[in-house]
Amino acid sequence: MKDKIIDLLKNSNNEFVSGEEISKHLGVTRAAIWKHINALKESGYKIESVSKKGYRLIGCPDILTYEEIKEHLTTKFIGRNIIHFDNLDSTNTYAKSIADTLVGEGHAIITEKQLNGRGRLGRQWISQNSKGIWMSLILRPELDIFEVSKVTQVAAAAVNMAFRDIGVESKIKWPNDIIINDKKVCGILTEMNSEINIINYIVVGIGINVNNDLDDFSSEISDIATSIKIESKKYIKRNELVAKIFNNFEILYNDFVDKKFSTALNICKDNSYVLNKDINIIKNGEVTSAKAIDINERGELVVKYENGSIDKVLSGEVSVRIKKN
The missing domain is CATH 2.30.30.100 (SH3 type barrels.)
Known part of the structure; x- marks a missing residue:
């Protein structure tokens, strides 16, 4: 219901929309509309309320819901179903817990804060509230299980392309890290559920330090970790970056499934942090x-x-x- 209200307000050309109009359009009472409007305000939406005029949207929060991402999406299936949380232990863990109940692929699990994020080899990933991107994609490719490791590099190439789309240059540290100015800004964790030679699903977790400040990193990791904001000296709109990652990922993933891994491979090679070192x-x-x-x-x-x-x-x-x- 809240998504439908936001849609109406966004499509109003900055004009007021009366509570009665919203009520008729959605088939609920004006009291219910008022309740949802207040909930949206608590979520960070800036909504002007004027007696006898109605409601007008004057500002959107930096949250990674489908409602805030979809206008930037060009995909057919990647990111078209987003399950959003304010906080979650691990997006990969949750994705694996529900993957068998979902139909199709491209579902995304996104959280504003990850309480127990994981990297490769069981390492912890620090995930501050609403400053980074912590998400997982659920995929079901018809592939040989020995091909699955390549999905990590498909994701790395997609992130690298998305960074370039926002004017940020990065390198790919084989196989799963994205580096800016010799410091890690993104990690990718790919996990698979399979039976002998059949892939049930793949979960690709992507964690990115986006708008973190210097004091968000402890002294133990400040010399090896960074954020896009620190390195680019600019605030990044996370919803636009997520959409760019999804848009690039779908193109590269489709090529990969169609036996054209070379597209992602060439991006990984051309932007490699390790080759010839x-x-x-x-x-x-x-x-x-x-x-x-x-x-x-x-x-x-x-x-x-x-x-x-x-x-x-x-x-x-x-x-x-x-x-x-």
Whole structure:
């Protein structure tokens, strides 16, 4: 009901809409309209109320509901069904808990604050209230399960493109981090539910530090983490950025499902943070030095060890760190 009221107010060309008109259009009492208007005000919408004139929308909050994102969407299915929360333990965890009850794909779980966000290898992701983007997409591609790791790079390419769309340059640290000025601004966590060779669903979690300030980062992570606002020196409209990610993701995802992974792959290679650099590969607690020389058609990182041998590193198998000289 609240979404329908906002739609009416947004489409009023900044004119007042009477309570009676809204009541007739939606088939509810004027008392119910008044109650929903107050709830919208509590959510952050600025609505002017004038006796005998009605209501007029004069400002929208920076919240990531479908109502605030849809006007920027060009997608057919990605992000067309959004489940929004004020706070949630983990969008990936919740997405997995409901995936079997949903039909189709492209559903998005978005929360304003994530209480127990997770990164790769079980690491915690700090998720401040209404300053970042914490979301998960539910996908059901008809793919071989060995192709699933590529979805992470499809998502990374989509985020990289969306950043560029808002005038922010970034790099992709294979396979799942987005870097600005040598600091992490975004992490991607892909999880799968499958049976032998059948994918039931994939959940792609994307966490982005958007409008965080310097004092939002503890001293332990301030030298390795940052936000778009800190690096670009400008406030970012989160709803527009989410829509740009969804728009780019749908294009790249459709190509990927149609066996055209090269589209996303080329973006990851052209904007790579690790290629042609000396890196440390960390596996089972052991650190091995190598040089990153390519990302192949399977999405694997191709490395050259100090003894001259060439190897392929699988996503999810290791952590990769730029070697400090």
